[in-house]
Amino acid sequence: MNEPKKLPFVWELDYDGVISNTIGTMHAVRNIFGDDITAKLDGKTNLLLECTPDAMASHGQAILDILFENYNDSERNTFLNAFGTDYDTLRQLNPAHLYSCLFNPTNYRDYPAVDFVCYEKARSNNIQIIGLETPQEKLDWLRQSQLASMFKLARQDLQKACQVIPGLMRFGLELLMNAYENGHESLPFGRPQDTADSSQRNQKMVERSLTYLHQPSVVAVGLDHFIAAPTIIDLYQEKGIKVKRVQ
Numbered sequence: 001m002n003e004p005k006k007l008p009f010v011w012e013l014d015y016d017g018v019i020s021n022t023i024g025t026m027h028a029v030r031n032i033f034g035d036d037i038t039a040k041l042d043g044k045t046n047l048l049l050e051c052t053p054d055a056m057a058s059h060g061q062a063i064l065d066i067l068f069e070n071y072n073d074s075e076r077n078t079f080l081n082a083f084g085t086d087y088d089t090l091r092q093l094n095p096a097h098l099y100s101c102l103f104n105p106t107n108y109r110d111y112p113a114v115d116f117v118c119y120e121k122a123r124s125n126n127i128q129i130i131g132l133e134t135p136q137e138k139l140d141w142l143r144q145s146q147l148a149s150m151f152k153l154a155r156q157d158l159q160k161a162c163q164v165i166p167g168l169m170r171f172g173l174e175l176l177m178n179a180y181e182n183g184h185e186s187l188p189f190g191r192p193q194d195t196a197d198s199s200q201r202n203q204k205m206v207e208r209s210l211t212y213l214h215q216p217s218v219v220a221v222g223l224d225h226f227i228a229a230p231t232i233i234d235l236y237q238e239k240g241i242k243v244k245r246v247q
Helices: 034-041 053-057 060-067 074-083 087-092 094-102 112-123 134-141 146-181 196-209 232-238
Strands: 012-016 020-023 046-051 127-133 218-224 241-246
Touching: 012 046, 020 034, 020 112, 034 112, 034 218, 046 112, 053 060, 053 074, 053 094, 053 134, 060 087, 060 094, 060 134, 074 087, 074 146, 087 094, 094 112, 112 127, 112 196, 112 218, 134 146, 196 232, 232 241
Parallel strands: 020 218, 046 127, 046 218
Antiparallel strands: 012 020, 012 241
């Protein structure tokens, strides 16, 4: 029997003798880490996410409004049809499944966000789930994201975008999934740009998490936050927390 697939990016946090873990996540990967996520949550009191799926569930329309700003209905439908999905489907999804659906609309649950799997496991085990960002902060970030920029550029030449972007996005995400699942230290598209925004987000999430790290917890946030400086690992160490890479 094969060993359960281990999460590739996990650190131990020792906060005055209280042991927690922090996990670098991805928006969509193959559904292979469930057993290890369950193990990491065992004995934990809190799960800390960037923003909880429950909090974002009522903001799905706002996300679509950002992505399809200035599109008319026909343009929007043409673009989504190239991905093999449609607007009504996206409107009914929890936003946590957006990347998964664009990657594989017919089997998106086979490619879940790692933090969403953490959320499902924590909820089933009555672990407290806390968001480190508000939905509005998440929406503000989305406006500056690569995904929003790609959708905005696509409208300038929609015919060409429909021919090129879905394939490129799926190929790129496949590369990222393979790199993530194999624990590659450098991701295929290089180091995220170190920006004031990423620094502020990391600072904010670390500060807000400290309230909960006096109890055994899991902090599950995007892998970019472990790459863009100052990383959350750097910031935890500045707070006097002992950090050790365990996977």
